Every structure is written in structure tokens, then in C-alpha cells.
Amino acid sequence: MRNPLEQFDKAFENRLRLQIMSVLAVNEHYDFNALKELLKATDGNLASHLKALEKEEYITVNKSFIGRKPNTQYAASTKGREAFKKHLEALENLIRQQKL
Amino acid sequence: MQEKDIYSELSSIRNLMERSTKFISLSGLSGIMAGIYALIGAIAGYRIVYGNYGGLEYRNYYVTDANVIWQLFFIAAAVLIFSLVTGIWLTIRQARKKGEDFWNPVSRRLLVNLSIPLLTGGCFILILLLRGYYGIVAPACLIFYGLALIAGSHYTLSDVKWLGVFEIILGLLAAIFPGYGIVFWVTGFSLLHILYGSIMHFKYNQ
Numbered sequence: 661m662r663n664p665l666e667q668f669d670k671a672f673e674n675r676l677r678l679q680i681m682s683v684l685a686v687n688e689h690y691d692f693n694a695l696k697e698l699l700k701a702t703d704g705n706l707a708s709h710l711k712a713l714e715k716e717e718y719i720t721v722n723k724s725f726i727g728r729k730p731n732t733q734y735a736a737s738t739k740g741r742e743a744f745k746k747h748l749e750a751l752e753n754l755i756r757q758q759k760l
Numbered sequence: 761m762q763e764k765d766i767y768s769e770l771s772s773i774r775n776l777m778e779r780s781t782k783f784i785s786l787s788g789l790s791g792i793m794a795g796i797y798a799l800i801g802a803i804a805g806y807r808i809v810y811g812n813y814g815g816l817e818y819r820n821y822y823v824t825d826a827n828v829i830w831q832l833f834f835i836a837a838a839v840l841i842f843s844l845v846t847g848i849w850l851t852i853r854q855a856r857k858k859g860e861d862f863w864n865p866v867s868r869r870l871l872v873n874l875s876i877p878l879l880t881g882g883c884f885i886l887i888l889l890l891r892g893y894y895g896i897v898a899p900a901c902l903i904f905y906g907l908a909l910i911a912g913s914h915y916t917l918s919d920v921k922w923l924g925v926f927e928i929i930l931g932l933l934a935a936i937f938p939g940y941g942i943v944f945w946v947t948g949f950s951l952l953h954i955l956y957g958s959i960m961h962f963k964y965n966q
Contacts, residue, residue, distance in 0.1 A: 679776055
């Protein structure tokens with residue numbers, strides 16, 4: 661039997677990254693401050709993990725200004741959505757195998 | 761990875777998906793309060809229209825006196841404002857209790873989706889009032905309110921959708937039976953709100 665852990669996405673090993681992806685998977689876009697509030701994360705921590713996801717091209721970033729305040733919107737890319745789906749399937753497979 | 765860990769991971773994902781798309785800090789109590797305000801308003805309105813006539817005397821069914829119309833209009837506006845203020849206050853309180861920010865992308869979306877049918881309905885009703893179609897007020901209020909609730913229900917507890925469906929049904933019935941507008945109006949805005957608010961309160965607040 662194939663080891664299901666092989667299908668696990670390294671990019672989602674970190675819990676916060678997986679959480680970010682969960683939010684972006686069901687929302688058209690989400691801004692930085694709202695993510696911070698929702699995930700109860702610190703600025704630096706959230707920013708670094710967003711950066712990592714951006715580097716994997718799993719999310720797209722759109723920077724703009726509302727008045728003078730910077731407003732950064734994040735959205736899941738098609739590649740990111742597929743990777744997230746695969747990761748969830750891998751998690752489900754793992755549960756199924758452990759039940760057998 | 762332990763099975764327990766995966767379960768907690770999956771449930772945290774599901775929880776986040778739900779919390780990031782639905783604003784669930786709506787307070788059942790605000791529904792009850794809105795229902796009570798509507799009831800008080802309806803009683804006051806009823807007394808203005810029918811109050812001066814005794815039970816055995818002929819009642820004037822037609823509201824044409826401009827003075828009466830304006831009095832009714834101010835009662836309706838007062839009910840709306842009191843309901844909104846109470847609703848917003850209780851919602852903010854509820855969100856704070858849960859440690860959530862009440863002003864987030866989801867609550868914004870909820871507000872926008874509620875406002876579009878509500879403001880459209882409000883303008884529509886005002887225009888018809890100015891043109892003298894008084895009979896339209898009760899059915900139009902109920903129908904547009906129901907549509908607003910259904911539009912907003914995508915961004916909050918799905919129970920809200922059912923309240924919307926019942927409001928629309930009452931609105932259509934009110935259109936079929938003109939002259940009984942106040943009966944349907946009280947049922948929709950007062951009784952349904954109190955009933956619904958109580959259900960929500962006991963379902964989610966305990």
C-alpha cells in the first residue's frame with residue numbers, strides 16, 4: 661500500500677498555512693487584517709506564511725490603498741485550490757486507512 | 761500523524777470555512793425585541809385609524825386623511841429605527857462576547873446583501889405612498905423584507921432563509937386579501953419575529 665503521507669503537501673505542513681488556505685478556498689478574496697483577526701495570528705507570522713504560499717503560487721496578492729491605508733487582498737489561485745483539495749483528500753485517505 | 765490530530769485538523773478547517781463565510785453573531789434577542797416594537801407600533805397605528813370609533817359604529821376602512829398617513833408613517837419609522845438600533849447593539853454585544861470583530865468582510869457582505877432589496881423596497885413603497893396606493897404598503901413591506909432576508913441568509917445562519925420564505929408567503933397573502941394588511945403585517949413583523957427570535961435564542965445561545 662502506498663504511503664498516504666507522500667501525497668501530503670509540504671506547503672501545508674504548517675497549521676497556519678493550511679488555515680489560510682481554508683479561508684481562501686471558500687472566499688473570493690480576504691484582506692490581511694481580516695485574516696489576522698480570524699486566525700488570531702501576529703503580523704509577522706501571518707506575513708511570512710502568506711509569503712511562502714505566494715512563492716508556491718498557491719495564492720495571488722493584490723495590493724491597493726483605501727485612502728492612505730494599504731489594503732492587501734489575498735485570493736487562492738487555481739493551482740492553490742487544487743493543491744488544497746489534494747491535501748484534504750490525502751487527510752481523508754489516511755483516516756480511511758487507519759480505520760481498516 | 762495521529763488519527764486524532766487529523767480529525768482536529770479537519771474540524772478546524774471546516775470551522776474556519778464556516779466562520780470566514782458566515783456571520784453567526786446575530787442575536788435572537790434582537791428578533792424578539794423587533795417583534796415587540798412592531799406589536800407596539802401596530803397597536804398605536806390601529807388606534808389612530810380605528811380608535812375613535814366604537815365597536816358598534818360604522819368603521820372607516822379607508823385611510824385617506826393625510827394627517828393619519830403621516831402619523832402612521834412616523835410610527836413605522838420609529839419601529840424601524842428602534843429595531844435597527846437594538847439589533848445592531850445586541851449583535852455587537854454578542855460578537856464581543858464571542859471575541860469576534862463585528863465589522864469584518866462577512867458582516868459587510870451580509871449588510872450589503874440585506875440592504876439592496878431593503879432599500880429598493882423602501883423606495884418603491886415611498887413612491888407608491890406618494891402616488892396614493894396605500895394598499896400596497898403591507899404586502900410590499902413583507903415581500904421585500906422576505907427577499908432581503910433570503911439574500912442575506914447566504915452570509916449568516918441558514919435559519920434566516922426560512923424566516924424570509926414565511927415573510928414572502930405572508931406578503932403574497934396580504935396582496936390577495938386587501939384590507940387585512942394590518943393582520944398580515946402584525947403576523948409577519950411581530951409574531952414571526954418573536955417566535956423566530958425565541959427559537960434562535962434557545963437554539964444557539966445556550
